[in-house]
Amino acid sequence: MGVKKTDIVLLDDKGIRCDGRKIDEPRRIMIKAGVLKNANGSAYIEFGENKILAGVFGPRDVHPKHLANTDRGILRCRYHMQPFSVGERKNPAPSRREIEISKVIKEALEPAVMLEGFPRTVVDVFIEILQADGGSRCAALDAAAVALADAGIPMRDMVSACAAGKVADTIVLDINNEEDQEGQADMPVAYMPNLDKVTLIQLDGVLTPQEYEKCANTAIEGCKLVYEVQKKALQEKFFGDSQE
């Protein structure tokens, strides 16, 4: 955002990317579950340079009341960036981008959350981006899904998210900020690993039908890697970090 373009090499002749990763290598992912005292469930994620907190409240009474649904619970989601999370200060009021991302994150989580068990209630998911890097909506989703599980809300499956993209004519996993700015395409994907269902997919940039298929499959493989980290975070929360 407002960063001056530099002549970075996105992919060198050995297949190494601008931050030293291989084409199928994700950034460092660290997730911690149960980091907030007052929320019913919470998680903190570091995904590359992303630093994100997610807190879940509910199922609880719906306010305003007219939003309540008599045969199932509702899910609400807010993705919000801190003013200091990006290079140039971000206006703290929710932007159109944040409103759209909040909506797609909600719709990515909904298929997994068993809201039919909680009529007339709401589950609120609050996501605060403390520091943003490329792929913040995927990282936010990863934290939100762990926070939902941490809150003990019944779920059909975990939701794991990771992006893939096209950089220097190559499909790569988990694109970072520079690759997002200078690359050719960005495809964030959220996936339920056990039900084999994609619950979020977006794309900016041009792909051939073959590249589209490869990009989606690459992102899904990334989601499966994230899933392992999410499971480990929940295991550590509930059973201690005895595996370490």
Added chain:
Amino acid sequence: MTAPILDDLKKKKILALLKDGQRIDGRALDEPRALTIDTGVIPKAEGSARVRLGDTEVVCGVKIQPDKPFPDLGDRGIFICTAEILPLADPSAEPGPPGEEVIELARVVDRGIRESGMIDLKQLVLEKDKSVVGIFVDNSVTDYDGNLFDACSYASVASILSCKIPKWEYKDGTITKIEGVLSDPPITTVPVSVTMGKIGDKLLVDPNADEWKCMDARMTITTNADGNICAVQKGGSDGFTPEQLIKCAQLSISTGAKIRDMLKQAGRS
């Protein structure tokens, strides 16, 4: 909105018909509704179109005027696309600030056109970093029958194809309009958005309002004239299998090709 009991009955009917591969309005699963495009309907706008997709109607106008470029994109013209559901379009539509659905609509329509690179914005610079031509595309939904994504996208694309760009000159900080000189917009491709609803395991191209209400999830895929995919947006409270993702892309490419011809035709007239 209509009484819930009617909705329930209709939903049951839609689901029952779908089991035999039939749709409530008799279309095939991969068949979009009738599309009519009239361009030049608002002469005061530099480009315009009225699009009817089934009973969904959108009026779109393009205004073109000089503007300051974005700070980090001084070598490019400005393209902004918006969408609004007018209060007269639907009983549930209300005046006031846009809700999340309308914001998503505008952003998805904008993204499809922007990411396709339809307009070569580098040709719209009056003076680098100082002054550029701005293309402002505003969609107004005047009647609602589902699938506003595609209707607004077609209206925008037809308006852009049919617009004429006035000429300005930048000299020593002042911009002067050269009267009587108009040029065609720098077009590189014609993007076509195709939206599919998912009901059960069936994929329905161009869902109408009744289908829209009972679908589990939707997918909007925009393709360009080379048959490549340039934007995707999934929505709704269910997921797609990896196979369905591929099927959606194929449907978008095949359906989009026919609609692209209609858009080109409308843009010329």
